Structures are given as structure tokens and as C-alpha cells.
Amino acid sequence: MTDAAMDDAAGLGGLTVGAAASHLGVTVRTLHHWDRIGLVRPSARSGGGYRLYSAADLARLHRVLIYRELGLSLDDIGELLDAPAADMTVPLEHQRAQLVERISRLQAMVGAVDRMIEAARTGILLSAEEQIAIFGERWKPSLTEVARERWGDTAQWAQYAERAARMTPEDWQRVADNVRTLEQDLAAAKRAGVRPGSAVADALAERHRASMDAYFDCTLSMQVCLGRKYVADPGFSAYYDAIEPGLTVWLRDVIDAHARHRGVDPDAATWV
Structure with a gap:
């Protein structure tokens, strides 16, 4: 997520699903799915009543992308997003250990x-x-x-x-x-x-x-x-x-x- 996208969301009162998907590099269908399962729901509203993604929503979406890149399931991502900061350490440390192991395997494969x-x-x-x-x-x-x-x-x-x-x-x-x-x-x-x-x-x-x-x-x-x-x-x-x-x-x-x-x-x- 770029700083410009965050500024756009703040300045315009939020981004539409299409604009948010474009900024994030995901599909509109993906954002609809995340909205439907309660992972990230657009919290702002346009003058016409359309739901928009606020800057805070976009920040949450950005975290989803990071966690997904780490290989976490959507269920685990949802728990991490809503967990207190102290509770995030253990699952992230576990994921880090898995990533280190995966890197080691990949390096062996490269060799x-x-x-x-x-x-x-x-x-x-x-x-x-x-x-x-x-x-x-x-x-x-x-x-x-x-x-x-x-x-x-x-x-x-x-x-x-x-x-x-x-x-x-x-x-x-x-x-x-x-x-x-x-x-x-x-x-x-x-x-x-x-x-x-x-x-x-x-x-x-x-x-x-x-x-x-x-x-x-x-x-x-x-x-x-x-x-x-x-x-x-x-x-x-x-x-x-x-x-x-x-x-x-x-x-x-x-x-x-x-x-x-x-x-x-x-x-x-x-x-x-």
C-alpha cells in the first residue's frame, strides 16, 4: 500500500471497492469475499450511501496482504488482526520459524x-x-x-x-x-x-x-x-x-x- 493511496483515502473520505482493489493489486472479488467473512469491511460511506474503505480500513487490508504473504490462513489472519498486540507475538514467531525452515529447504533445493x-x-x-x-x-x-x-x-x-x-x-x-x-x-x-x-x-x-x-x-x-x-x-x-x-x-x-x-x-x- 502506497502513502498516496492512504492520502487518497483520507482526502476523499475513502476509496471505492474498485479503487481499493487497484491500489492493493487484488481483485474486487477478493475484497468482496473479505468483506463477506468479516475480515475487512469498508467502514466509510459516500454521500450517496456507498460503502468506502477508509485509511484505517486500507491499513488493515495492507496487514492482511502481509500475513497472507507469510502463508497464514484467513482464519488465522482474522485472529491476528483483532488480537491485542501482546497476543500477536506467539503466532508470528511460529510463522517466522516456519519461514526460516522453508528458506532452508529452498536453499538446499537451489544447491x-x-x-x-x-x-x-x-x-x-x-x-x-x-x-x-x-x-x-x-x-x-x-x-x-x-x-x-x-x-x-x-x-x-x-x-x-x-x-x-x-x-x-x-x-x-x-x-x-x-x-x-x-x-x-x-x-x-x-x-x-x-x-x-x-x-x-x-x-x-x-x-x-x-x-x-x-x-x-x-x-x-x-x-x-x-x-x-x-x-x-x-x-x-x-x-x-x-x-x-x-x-x-x-x-x-x-x-x-x-x-x-x-x-x-x-x-x-x-x-x-
């Missing part, structure tokens, strides 16, 4: 959104030094930028960013440890002559697919596409074959056989 934005931009919320410490000397921090350029506009990248935003360095360490264990088990199975399609190979394929859940929900069809990517991409091939010669092709065959056992035709697999 979470900021982390999601940063994760979507960078791919991982770890410094280059932290990445190497967790994923090993062979890890190249630039790979996250390459991945973002390739898949940054996909639903899977968005899902990954949402999950990465919640992950701590300790979470990433657990992911890295699980991947290293899986790679060692894959290499050992390859050396032992485990055949794609066997029960042992199928279990390893399922562990591989489950390892993708740290990043996004990976379907059997998507896993087949990943297996093909490993073989076709020199970077992936070099990575897996450095663990165990021939591991890349063997892993692709293991993934294909597992998908076939689960009713997915590897030759018709798509990224869905």
Missing part, C-alpha cells in the same frame, strides 16, 4: 539444482586430480568432455547428470572399485575360456549391465549397442584389450549371447 547444472555441463563433479586418484592413472579426465559432446543431448545424459549431482567422492570410489572388480573377473573368465552364452558368462554380462546403473538405466538392447561401440571405437578397444588381449570382442559376444537368452535379438538392437 541441488546448481549441482545438476554443473554435472550436466562437466559430466562429473570431481576435479581432474580426484578423478585420477579414484579411477586410476589410465583415466583421462578429458573423457567426460568427450562423452558430453557425444551424448549431452540424450535422455541418458540427463539421467546421468541427475545421479552424478548426488554422488560424493566416496560414492564414485565405490563405483570405481566395483568396475575394477568386474573388469578383473571378465579378464579371468576370458583367460579361463568361459564361453559366451554359458551361465557364468551370462552372470558377468548382467553384472556389466548393472554397473551402468551408476550412470543411467541400461536396457539389454542398450547394452548390446554398448558392446558394439566397444569394438568399433579404438579408444574402448584399446582400454579393454589392455586389461586382457581380445577382451573387447569377447565381451561383445558375451553381451550378445546374454541378450539373446533374454529374448533380445542382438542384430536388431537399438538404443532404447
Whole structure:
């Protein structure tokens, strides 16, 4: 409420419902409702007998708007407006505590959104030094930028960013440890002559697919596409074959056989 509005009300003997609504930024219907429930009733009268809002009425309306902005119900607002000044302290202190709690929640939400934005931009919320410490000397921090350029506009990248935003360095360490264990088990199975399609190979394929859940929900069809990517991409091939010669092709065959056992035709697999 502006000082000019108060002056207008005092100087003109009061404001009409329409003028008061305009000054307050509310609707005429709202003022009629507040009048009907006895929250704020216009107390002045025009020469023609029309009810007008006096300066005191407008001040009361202004308090209603403040209390409503604080989230109080109209019933609570009515009690506060008519309560002695001493009785106003307790409900207002309670409302203040609720507002502080709400601000805290909103600040936490802002922080979470900021982390999601940063994760979507960078791919991982770890410094280059932290990445190497967790994923090993062979890890190249630039790979996250390459991945973002390739898949940054996909639903899977968005899902990954949402999950990465919640992950701590300790979470990433657990992911890295699980991947290293899986790679060692894959290499050992390859050396032992485990055949794609066997029960042992199928279990390893399922562990591989489950390892993708740290990043996004990976379907059997998507896993087949990943297996093909490993073989076709020199970077992936070099990575897996450095663990165990021939591991890349063997892993692709293991993934294909597992998908076939689960009713997915590897030759018709798509990224869905």
C-alpha cells in the first residue's frame, strides 16, 4: 500500500471497492469475499450511501496482504488482526520459524539444482586430480568432455547428470572399485575360456549391465549397442584389450549371447 493511496483515502473520505482493489493489486472479488467473512469491511460511506474503505480500513487490508504473504490462513489472519498486540507475538514467531525452515529447504533445493547444472555441463563433479586418484592413472579426465559432446543431448545424459549431482567422492570410489572388480573377473573368465552364452558368462554380462546403473538405466538392447561401440571405437578397444588381449570382442559376444537368452535379438538392437 502506497502513502498516496492512504492520502487518497483520507482526502476523499475513502476509496471505492474498485479503487481499493487497484491500489492493493487484488481483485474486487477478493475484497468482496473479505468483506463477506468479516475480515475487512469498508467502514466509510459516500454521500450517496456507498460503502468506502477508509485509511484505517486500507491499513488493515495492507496487514492482511502481509500475513497472507507469510502463508497464514484467513482464519488465522482474522485472529491476528483483532488480537491485542501482546497476543500477536506467539503466532508470528511460529510463522517466522516456519519461514526460516522453508528458506532452508529452498536453499538446499537451489544447491541441488546448481549441482545438476554443473554435472550436466562437466559430466562429473570431481576435479581432474580426484578423478585420477579414484579411477586410476589410465583415466583421462578429458573423457567426460568427450562423452558430453557425444551424448549431452540424450535422455541418458540427463539421467546421468541427475545421479552424478548426488554422488560424493566416496560414492564414485565405490563405483570405481566395483568396475575394477568386474573388469578383473571378465579378464579371468576370458583367460579361463568361459564361453559366451554359458551361465557364468551370462552372470558377468548382467553384472556389466548393472554397473551402468551408476550412470543411467541400461536396457539389454542398450547394452548390446554398448558392446558394439566397444569394438568399433579404438579408444574402448584399446582400454579393454589392455586389461586382457581380445577382451573387447569377447565381451561383445558375451553381451550378445546374454541378450539373446533374454529374448533380445542382438542384430536388431537399438538404443532404447
